[in-house]
Amino acid sequence: MRMIFALFLVLGVGLAGVAVYMAQKTIAQSQAERDYLLASQAHMPALxxxxxxxxxxxxxxxxxxxxxxxxxxxxxxxxxxxxxxxxxxxxxxxxxxxxxxxxxxxxxxxxxxxxxxxxxxxxxxxxxxxxxGIMANLAPDMRAFTIQVDASTAVSGFLRPGDRVDVYWSGQVGDQPVTKLIDTNLKLIAIDQSADADRSEETQLARTVTAEVTPEQVAALTLAQSTGRLTLSLVGMKNTADLGTIEVDRNKLLGIQEQAVVKVEAPKVCTIKTRKGTDVIETEIPCN
CATH class of the missing domain: 3.90.1210.10 (Antifreeze-like/N-acetylneuraminic acid synthase C-terminal domain)
Known part of the structure; x- marks a missing residue:
């Protein structure tokens, strides 16, 4: 009987020790997980x-x-x-x-x-x-200006609201045709009557584009449009270049060097006239 009691006692103590060990292991694991979560939370970016x-x-x-x-x-x-x-x-x-x-x-x-x-x-x-609409796209103190275009002057219909363009003027200066860059990086806010930058229909050739400009640019573009032809050039998304002044005439395009015209004066002739009877005689003399 004592042997059985002792055996149960030893078994009970052993089971208790195993339970304590398992509990300590579980607690240690929980603490490690908690510390890991706290450390991760401390390094997480703010939301x-x-x-x-x-x-x-x-x-x-x-x-x-x-x-x-x-x-x-x-x-x-x-x-x-x-x-x-x-x-x-x-x-x-x-x-x-x-x-x-x-x-x-x-x-x-x-x-x-x-x-x-x-x-x-x-x-x-x-x-x-x-x-x-257009008014909703205009920045403060800016104006909307419409430019008449066709396939050859508007990048073949690939322009969309939100794009930026350079504007070139072509016309006659004196007796020569000239093309000149007159404005850069203008923001387009509408194509024809659409201000939708996400329109996904097939490419259509625009007849007009509307740009966001200052009042001074309105005056300059109005004059340019009435005296010549405007051409748009699409500006790339990564454009950082300062274009400066760009102007090309026929001679510059073809590499023609204008020759200076030297006027050659005819030699000066001095004469005197004398009358002999009814005849008038003209005699050449040195010029002083």
């Missing part, structure tokens, strides 16, 4: 709230607060012009990064297409109550 669209939006489509949601995004990866909150009271610090003021019922409109869950950008939407 911020970003306003996103709940469903796809087409160019010009209106949206309200009900069409928006928020999501977390890495703080150092957010694009410029994002919103941090859907709505906030006007005049508060939060209102500067709010898509709508609290109580605003007027919709905004998309200036380009959006996919579902895509961040909303301030530069790609209109102000509340404003529909998409």
């Amino acid at each position: 911020v709230d970003v306003v996103i669209v709940k469903h796809p939006l087409k160019y010009g489509e209106r949206f309200t607060i009900d069409d928006l949601d928020t999501a977390k995004m890495q703080a150092n990866k957010v694009p410029p012009g994002i919103f941090n909150t859907i709505n906030a009271p006007q005049g508060t610090p939060e209102a500067k990064l709010a898509a709508f003021y609290t109580g605003e019922t007027r919709p905004r409109a998309a200036l380009r297409s959006y996919e579902a869950n895509e961040p909303l950008l301030a530069s790609k939407i209109t102000a509340p109550g404003v529909d998409a």
Whole structure:
């Protein structure tokens, strides 16, 4: 009987030791996992709230607060012009990064297409109550100027709203045809009657393009368009060159060197006239 009791006692102590060992191992593993998570969390980048669209939006489509949601995004990866909150009271610090003021019922409109869950950008939407169009694309104090074009003067129909172009003038200066760069890096805000930069229909030859310009540029382009022919040159996305002054005439194009015209004066002749009776005689004398 004592032997059985002793055996059970030893077995119980052994099981207790195993249980303590397993508990310590589990606790140590939990502490290691906790320390790893805390260390990972300490090295994780900060996250911020970003306003996103709940469903796809087409160019010009209106949206309200009900069409928006928020999501977390890495703080150092957010694009410029994002919103941090859907709505906030006007005049508060939060209102500067709010898509709508609290109580605003007027919709905004998309200036380009959006996919579902895509961040909303301030530069790609209109102000509340404003529909998409040329006025919504104009920067403060800028004007819209329309240039008449065709296939040969508008890059064969490959221009889109948002592209930038250089403008060349071709006309007559004196007795020579001349082509000159008159403006650079103009932003196009509409092609024909469309301001949609995401239009995906087949390439069509535009008859007009509308550019964003200053009032002074309006005057210069109006004069240029009435006195000659304007040609557009598409500017590349990675353009950084300063073009300076570009002007080509016929002689420069063909490499013709103009010869200076030297006027040769005829020798001066001096004479005197004398009368003999009814005859007048002209005699050559040295000129003084």
